[in-house]
Every structure is written in structure tokens, then in C-alpha cells.
Amino acid sequence: MNGVEPGTPCWTDLATPGLDDARRFYPELFGWTGQISPEPDAGGYTVFRKDGKAVAGAGPPGTPDQVPVWSTYVATDDADLVATRVEAAGGQVVVSPFDVAQQGRMAVLADPAGAVFSVWQPMAMRGAELYNAPGAMCWNELVTPDPEGAKEFYALVFGWHPEERPVGPVAYTGWRCGARIVAGMLPRAEPLPEDLPAYWAVYFAVEDADATAARATELGGTILVPPRDNPAGRSAALRDLSGALFSVSTLR
Incomplete structure (x- = not known):
């Protein structure tokens, strides 16, 4: 895969019922601009940019009872294989691997103590375009x-x-x-x-x-x-x- 090496955090996004509030709060705090996806099934998913570069995202919660949370995405070249390893190691597959349009393939997982994280197998979207800089x-x-x-x-x-x-x-x-x-x-x-x-x-x-x-x-x-x-x-x-x-x- 190109871009971030497998096993490296590559993206973060916010799942929140307060999406409109998030679109106001974070740009004011970090100097971000927001780009809302026009896709009908994207639920208003917003990509935040800093100096024109993608740094994070925000969208609605996956389930009605999901608490608002920032998620860590770890890059992989095989999301399905990672999900299999998680189950074998005593973790949980919260959301089975699925394609996100033509952007990539992801899964939501949890370790045995309950810490939730995601994996991202990139296609068109490689992950964040800016790291270790203010607002990233x-x-x-x-x-x-x-x-x-x-x-x-x-x-x-x-x-x-x-x-x-x-x-x-x-x-x-x-x-x-x-x-x-x-x-x-x-x-x-x-x-x-x-x-x-x-x-x-x-x-x-x-x-x-x-x-x-x-x-x-x-x-x-x-x-x-x-x-x-x-x-x-x-x-x-x-x-x-x-x-x-x-x-x-x-x-x-």
C-alpha cells in the first residue's frame, strides 16, 4: 500500500449526535475548514482540513446509543485479516469489515479490555495528509x-x-x-x-x-x-x- 505504513495510526474521526456543533466548535478551536460529503448515504460526514490538507473527520454515530467518541484508525493492507486476528486474540469485531464507497475498507474493533479502535485499508483515501503540525x-x-x-x-x-x-x-x-x-x-x-x-x-x-x-x-x-x-x-x-x-x- 502507498502512504502510511501498515500498523501506523493514519486517521481519526468523531462520531457524534452533535454534528452541527462539531462543525462549529473544531474549526473555531483549530482553524479547520469543513467539507461535507454530498453522498446521500454519508450522513453528512465532514472532512476537516488544515491549510487545505485533510486532518480529521466527523459524522453521525453508528448506533443511537453510541457515546460521542474520537476514533483512532490504524492503517492495514488487509482489514479482514486484522478482524480475524482480533477475534483470535480475544478481542471483539464491533463492525465487520466493509467498503466505504471507493475510499477504503474499514472495520471497528475492540481489545479485550473494551478499548475501541478502527482499521483502514486505503483505496482512494489514504488517510490524513498532515501530521505533527498545529491542528493535526x-x-x-x-x-x-x-x-x-x-x-x-x-x-x-x-x-x-x-x-x-x-x-x-x-x-x-x-x-x-x-x-x-x-x-x-x-x-x-x-x-x-x-x-x-x-x-x-x-x-x-x-x-x-x-x-x-x-x-x-x-x-x-x-x-x-x-x-x-x-x-x-x-x-x-x-x-x-x-x-x-x-x-x-x-x-x-
Whole structure:
């Protein structure tokens, strides 16, 4: 496949019942522009762009009871094979592999602790066109109560190799895919709410995490974890108007 290497996060999108609110909130926060799909069966799916480059998407929830959530998509050259591996490793196929028009083939999956993620087998749409720049996805991180189980699961599914990385008192794990660390993992801890037992966090790069957090509250969002320093930079965890969790980071 061309573009992002298999096993690497390549896209993120928001499933939300508050699609109109999202189309206002995120462009105000990140300087995005939105392009709504004209396809009748797309449900108003919107591709957000930064400086003309695709960085993220947003659409309606897949089911009426789905909570608003930002999803991490991992690139693959065979979505069906990944789904088979997920089941064999003790995970769950939430939505079986299916084609998204001529754009690509995807599946929605969950690890044994319940963290939901997606895979993307690209066709016309390769994934995000901008990374690690203000307004673009810069990191993906698994937060889980079962790090040891996750190490076994993601090694079987994606061939990831866990590498322990010193981050103060926290046991932080980097996921190595080939020559690169492509994502991270840390144990679930306070002040995260109980309704988030295991999940994949999506980080967007910003020029100033403090200013972005303040602006999010002005736009009607909330601060879940206030800005604080870490080895990678300065980060904050936020919620949008519908309650979807996302994080921002000022990169060093």
C-alpha cells in the first residue's frame, strides 16, 4: 500500500449526535475548514482540513446509543485479516469489515479490555495528509486498566513491540512498529472518569495548550485534565460540547 505504513495510526474521526456543533466548535478551536460529503448515504460526514490538507473527520454515530467518541484508525493492507486476528486474540469485531464507497475498507474493533479502535485499508483515501503540525493529529495513546493484556493483544494483531519508556512515576509504554514508535500506552488512573475504563486517546498538536484549553471552554467545551508538562511537551485533556474526549499537546 502507498502512504502510511501498515500498523501506523493514519486517521481519526468523531462520531457524534452533535454534528452541527462539531462543525462549529473544531474549526473555531483549530482553524479547520469543513467539507461535507454530498453522498446521500454519508450522513453528512465532514472532512476537516488544515491549510487545505485533510486532518480529521466527523459524522453521525453508528448506533443511537453510541457515546460521542474520537476514533483512532490504524492503517492495514488487509482489514479482514486484522478482524480475524482480533477475534483470535480475544478481542471483539464491533463492525465487520466493509467498503466505504471507493475510499477504503474499514472495520471497528475492540481489545479485550473494551478499548475501541478502527482499521483502514486505503483505496482512494489514504488517510490524513498532515501530521505533527498545529491542528493535526500528533499522537495516539491507549489508556487501559490491563497494560499486560494489551501488550499481548496488540503484538498479535499488529505486530507491535512494547517498549517501556521512563516518564516519571508512570509506567509508560511505547508501541514500536518496525523502526518507529507509532503510539503509546499508560495505565488508567485518576482523574479520568469511571465511564472510560479503556480507550484510545487522540492528541492534536497546538501552538499553546493553555490557550487552546481556555478557548475550548469559551466555545462551550470543558477541561477534563488541565494543561500540564510531560516529556513530549505540554498537554491537556478536553471534552467538546457533546462530551467527546480529545487531547491537545504543545510539542517540544
